Amino acid sequence: MRHFEDIRVGDSAALGHHTFTAAEIKAFAARFDPQPFHVDEAAAARSHFGALIASGWHTAVVGMRLIIDHKRRREEDERARGEPSAKTGVSPGFRDLKWLKPVFAGDTIAYASEVLEARPLKSRPGWGLVFTRHTGTNQAGELVFSFIGSVFVERRPG
């Protein structure tokens, strides 16, 4: 992870993509969001969606996994170059999560991020708070998912 000082508003990254299979849509929803249109093809066909769709939380946590994998690859690159990696804290939360379109079984969602704001923290010396818009876009180019996350990022020492 880059240090706070090296992060610029507008920095963007492609995080990778994921194809949602019917089996994993149903397995996730059976555990965490067992609504008929997430767990049962026949019920989903009768719903106004017309087919099985992923839980919105499923779309979100798959994106989270890709964010972490991306961060890890970046840290490996930094290590390979002999550069120090900044620590990040957990997220204090996020705002404006939007599920804009259904994610159907078989859809491939491409996840991306863009830095919106980076502010130093008076209350936590040595750290900054970075706001990032995370998005998911389906294979037809439609934005299906978006939220603005925030995370604490370490400042460069000294």
Add this chain to the structure above:
Amino acid sequence: MRHFEDIRVGDSAALGHHTFTAAEIKAFAARFDPQPFHVDEAAAARSHFGALIASGWHTAVVGMRLIIDHKRRREEDERARGEPSAKTGVSPGFRDLKWLKPVFAGDTIAYASEVLEARPLKSRPGWGLVFTRHTGTNQAGELVFSFIGSVFVERRPG
């Protein structure tokens, strides 16, 4: 589910509680949020949290499951009384999700909800949009988690 007309601002519900074990914290995080303080006790002990903590997304989706279970119990009660149940749509999103305190292994989180706003929809006749604050509180009475969700709810026929 009650129809839109029967939902009042201030209506609240206890949704149930959940104890987060170390095993399930690690299993969830290994799949969706593999940060050291979520998947590895030793690394968590060295982090500023001092012990294993649940992924914030894990705290959120366990709450989602309790919301659905609560809705289902309400629908069973309505069926038992011979009353019709209102349909609900998916959620268009939510706002202001906050992870306020860490959830440690062994913590028991009580989830609750309170209706903040209920507005009829001109754009979707027959439906209203209901905003609800969902919270999670630990065994010490500390608020650990909160978000404002929104969901489409059917209006009473006629």
